[in-house]
Amino acid sequence: MFRVQVWDDDANHYVDVMLSFDQWGAAGFRHAQLGDTSAEYDDPGAAWRDAVDLQERFGDAIVTLFDTSTGERHFDERSLPEVGADAIEASAAPEIWTDDWIIQRAVRIRAASAGGDVYEPWPGYTHPMTRDQAVKALEECEERWPEHEFRAHRLRLEEKVAADAIDRARRSVRSRKYD
Incomplete structure (x- = not known):
């Protein structure tokens, strides 16, 4: 099971979200409240499609997929397991974080x-x-x-990941300016 989550600067952690859709895909989000069914998916491909839609529409948001079965966060589709893939084959070596x-x-x-x-x-x-x-x-x-x-x-893990995502977003914006 995968959940779409968004970084909340005020809370300083990722939060589950409820998605809204239009004819082109995921169009918006709000924080999931007690009793809400958050954006959960069995299919990582469908979850990633909606996460990418949000990232494209809300460029300043840091969107991730949270794998509830492993506790891992996925920030790009390269690290997502393939549907039906053996867990050993699908898992990449974990990234080692040092004290920064x-x-x-x-x-x-x-x-x-x-x-x-x-x-x-x-x-x-x-x-x-x-x-x-x-x-x-x-x-x-x-x-x-x-x-x-x-x-x-x-730096905590969440801060490192958020800083990395922000740096990637800034680099992508800079590269678009010069294209």
Whole structure:
């Protein structure tokens, strides 16, 4: 079973969605609410078709397929199992994620009861680095820009995947501009 999910920036995770359709395919989505039947498919091809429709219509959305039987997320159809394929044949070697860190600057300092502090990636320090590199970069940032507050932030899997998808989308937009 596959679910179409969309990244929710406010919640900082993927959410199940309900889809709306027109004559050309999936035309819109909204967050699935308690009691809703989310967009679920037995056929990964049909699920991917609707996910691609959403991605094309909502270029800033990060759309994924969540395989409920394995717990894997699929961001392109190359990693989807084929219908009727043996699970061993269909599964690719899992991608290994290492500990990656980036430097962020405090945008707004708030009390924990008000939702906590808000940080944004600091330009020039957004490429993933090791913990040791992040400590050195943090010291450099604090020395160069003492008027700002910084932190070294360990990227979670969802953030890494979202950042990768955003980078791919930006590259595709840039390449379309020059065609």
